[in-house]
Amino acid sequence: MNTKTTVHFADNYLLQPPNPITCNIIGAGGTGSQLLTAMARMSHSLIALGHPGLWVQLFDDDIVTEANLGRQLFASSEKGLYKSVVLINRVNRFFGTNWKAITNLYDHKNHEVIAKYGAANMIISCVDTLTARFEIAKIITLLEKENRFHQNKMLYWMDFGNGKETGQVILSTIGKIKQPASKKFQTANDLPFITKQFKELLLTSEKKDTTPSCSLADALTKQDLFINSTLVNMGASLLWNLFREGMIEHRGFFINLKSFHARPLKVKG
Secondary structure (H helix, E strand, O other): OOOOOEEEEEEEHHHOOOOOEEEEEEEEEEEEOHHHHHHHHHHHHHOOOOOEEEEEEEEEEEEEEEHHHOOOOOOOOOOOOOOHHHHHHHHHHHHHOOOOOEOOOOOOHHHHHHHOOOOOOOOOOOOOHHHHHHHHHHHHHHHHOOOOOOOOHHHHEEEEEEOOOEEEEEEEEEOOOOOOOOOOOEOOOEEEEEEHHOOOHHHHHHOOOOOOOOOOOHHHHOOOOHHHHHHHHHHHHHHHHHHHEEEEEEEEEEEEOOOEEEEEOOOOO
């Protein structure tokens, strides 16, 4: 009987890259707006430890509205501006980065944008709908074949998703990641996409009400004030462990803020 713990070892490029790790964050709403700051903090810390850090592109074609103030990281003076531009400018000024805002959807219909900016070492989705997740999965699959030996070789996809008081973060590999030989651990070179492993769960939990909120009070009836920040802190911690430890035993988690319950998702061989 095999009693070894199953782990996933990070791709070597993630740990010792010649250039900053390229990351595409898709969605600049409740989760994406806070994740961007977490990624900036992570990049700053990695650079201090001798790593080249991260280089991020933020995709979102939405603008800041009254309902975004408070729950998302926007000010009243930013209403009417592109969310992605506001957030990227703020991070660039604060951290001295040169990250980029893309004011387009991450959608195959924007084929010129996707062809030019779509590939990255890490894709991080912070989207609301099932359709958007399957669209991202489709684009990743197509781009992965074209960027296997490129600086933007696609390695990982991390998906953030939530309802009103529940949510999940799941890390997947884009293709198989070569694993080192190990006497202590069993290794997993393939972490399946959320759209494959949890397709039925996504179908049953898909939000029915996609009507835009007109106020913060209205928005809070759809999503708890702290569900996004909780997901971001725990998800960023998972990424940080992947960079710092070079291996993970858990590839994500499910949380319920109402019951304060968290269930980790183990790596399986």
